[in-house]
Amino acid sequence: MAKPTGFLEYTRINAPDRPVSERLRDWNDFHTDLPLEVIREQAARCMDCGTAFCQMGLALQGTPSGCPLCNLIPEWNELLYKGLYEQAYRRLAKTNSFPEFTSRVCPALCEGSCTAGLYGDAVATKQNERAIIDMAFENGWVRPRPPKVRSGKKVAVVGSGPAGLACADRLNRLGHSVTVFERDDRPGGLLMYGIPNMKLEKWMVERRVRLMEQEGVEFVTNASVGESIPIEKLRREYDAVVLCIGAKKPRDLNVEGRACKGVHFAVDFLAANTKSLLDSNLKDGSFISAEGKDVIVIGGGDTGTDCVATALRHGCKSVRQLEIMPPAPEQRPASNPWPQWPRTFKTDYGQSEAIEVFGRDPRVFCVTTKKTDCDENGNVAALHTVDVEWVDGKMREVPGTERVWPAQLVLIAMGFLGPEEALIKELSLEQDARGNILAAEGAYKTSAEGVFAAGDARRGQSLVAWAIREGREAAGAVHAYLAQKK
Ligand SMILES: Cc1cc2nc3c(=O)[nH]c(=O)nc-3n(C[C@H](O)[C@H](O)[C@H](O)COP(=O)(O)OP(=O)(O)OC[C@H]3O[C@@H](n4cnc5c(N)ncnc54)[C@H](O)[C@@H]3O)c2cc1C
Ligand code: SF4
Missing domain, CATH: 3.50.50.60 (FAD/NAD(P)-binding domain)
Structure with a gap:
């Protein structure tokens, strides 16, 4: 155990994200790092509980729970707290081939199953993982290690x-x-x-x-x-x-007007943006621009959120993210107990950014798309929706709730x-x-x-x-x- 009284002495500290007004002007990582001393105290919050649910990597009643990689979390938290950083890295690398990716993009299933999170705040495991792997690269501990013998296969x-x-x-x-x-x-x-x-x-x-x-x-x-x-x-x-x-086969939007120009799959929008960014810092114009447009993202998931954040960086006129389902509950329902991953309402980075720019959450829940309108040049001009309600798991449209949204760019993020x-x-x-x-x-x-x-x-x-x-x-x-x- 890192420090027996650590979880009593230290509260959870999250590294602040870069200010929205600053990060919307570039395409750089929006996270920041905490000083090493603070990270060590955060590692000290790990109780090394007898059964470390954080590292189990199982589906409980169909819900993923704990780290899929079965990362040896209590072990590297202890090494991190003790300042044995290279050993912490070696322990992390035992189960995780690429901690530099997971420590940035993983939703941290580990934290949803953390015992400290049962009554308080979970250990900030993802942050700790990032600190370890970044230190490992900075110190040259991640080196090419070609195999000594080849199998001939x-x-x-x-x-x-x-x-x-x-x-x-x-x-x-x-x-x-x-x-x-x-x-x-x-x-x-x-x-x-x-x-x-x-x-x-x-x-x-x-x-x-x-x-x-x-x-x-x-x-x-x-x-x-x-x-x-x-x-x-x-x-x-x-x-x-x-x-x-x-x-990668995307779920399509089968409505009248789907063929309008300006209706794209989310991944096409995101991929073209990254390619143009890497090839020319967006100078080659080979991307789908949201600049000055009313953007509608269909799909309330993470891919949709990435579209919202990208559209904001282009300088869109407005952005809405439509979701057919109702919002998730604020607290875990009885059907989703700890140590399952909590399916609760979350506000991700793209939504926080939209709230700051436009003063409101871009998400609109319980709404479905009926059709899109094109202008005289075949470009998408508007999107028609109707509200829905869910009764006994079945969806039905609510009469009289039809709406028309101006839209010059529609992004389909409805899953795969x-x-x-x-x-x-x-x-x-x-x-x-x-x-x-x-x-x-x-x-x-x-x-x-x-x-x-x-x-x-x-x-x-x-x-x-x-x-x-x-x-x-x-x-x-x-x-x-x-x-x-x-
Ligand atoms: C927009 C978006 C954002 C996401 N964000 C997150 C996130 O923040 N965190 C997270 O944990 N997960 C995220 N995910 C999910 C995650 O990216 C995927 O689960 C993961 O990348 C799957 O890995 P994979 O190697 O199986 O497939 P992929 O990453 O899809 O890679 C498959 C590769 O195979 C190539 N390929 C396909 N067919 C052929 C062929 N015939 N010949 C040669 N090459 C071929 C493709 O070009 C592609 O490069 C996101 C997904 C999307 C779409
Ligand atoms: S953040 Fe790291 S330790 Fe946590 S679930 Fe993801 S990969 Fe595992």
Whole structure:
């Protein structure tokens, strides 16, 4: 235990976010860091409870609970408090391939299951994780560690999101020769072209990719497997293939006027923005601008929030985020007890920013889209909605609540329907009821010989921490497969 009386002596302190007026003028990380002495006191709040729910990484009654990576949280909190920083890093790196990503973008499932959070404030585990990994990079403790011996086996990983990166990293450390094929021009998957720069600065993704290259992983970008590279070629030339292709098929808006110009999928909007930002600091104009526009984001989830924050940085005229469901409760309901992840009402960074700029929360709950209007040039001009109510789990429209919203940019952030079908069809892979690639957790083996699947492609759209876990575990499964393969 870090300090037996720590949780009594110190209250939780959150690092303040950068002021909205300042951060809206750039695309840099909006978080700040706490001084190391404060971080150590925060680590001292960890009670090292006998059963550390924070690190269990399980679904309880279908709700994810605790760290998906089973990070050894009480152990590294203790080392952090004692000033044994390099050891804290070594402990963290044992279970987490990329703490620099999770400590920035993870919703901190650990904190939702923290025992200190049962009656008070949870330990600030995510902040502590960030302090450890940032210190590790600053002090040169994160160094390329190529394997000493090569197995002579070759593995192709398709897709370079967190699942593909984690899988490639672990397989490489186990001595196999790994090539990662990525359709985009930069590796990283949604770490690169999904999550915006102000949540995860892209030089961090590039730094990790460079490290992996120095360790021997080969990256082939602009390589669409199934199109520019036949999948059968990979199956012939490699001892195993791992599909980490994500679940990028977006749910569409099937209403009149969908074809209006200016109605886009959220990820297209976010990806184009990041690409243009990295290529030219948005000088090339190759992005969908929200400047001076009334923006409607359809979907109240995290992707929608990223759109709100991006539109604000473009200088939109107004922004609304429409959500079909009612707001989550302020307090945990009885059906969502600790140590489950609390499904309570949260105001995320994009909404806080909109509140400061426009004086109101951009979210509108219990509303559904009926149609969009185009102007004479085919550009979207307005969006029609009607309010809904939920009775016994069923939705019904409320008569007389029709509204028309001015909109010159509409962003569809209504979730994802699973992985793209092309590779699945070509390999005749079995799918689960939701269209994901069928491969049992732990085995990660698909119905095609020597082909494995991990990450969102297997479990459906999820979280970075889950993708890393799946990538690591799939690497273990491939390693076992290669060991028995002649
Ligand atoms: C906008 C947005 C914001 C998000 N924010 C967060 C967040 O803040 N925190 C969090 O924990 N999670 C977040 N998520 C979810 C998280 O990003 C995903 O769960 C995670 O990236 C999944 O990892 P993955 O490796 O399985 O797939 P992906 O990251 O989707 O990577 C799949 C990769 O495969 C490539 N690919 C696909 N098909 C082929 C092919 N045929 N050939 C070659 N390459 C191919 C794709 O180009 C892509 O690069 C967010 C998701 C979105 C959409
Ligand atoms: S990866 Fe997420 S859940 Fe795990 S310790 Fe880090 S912030 Fe917590």
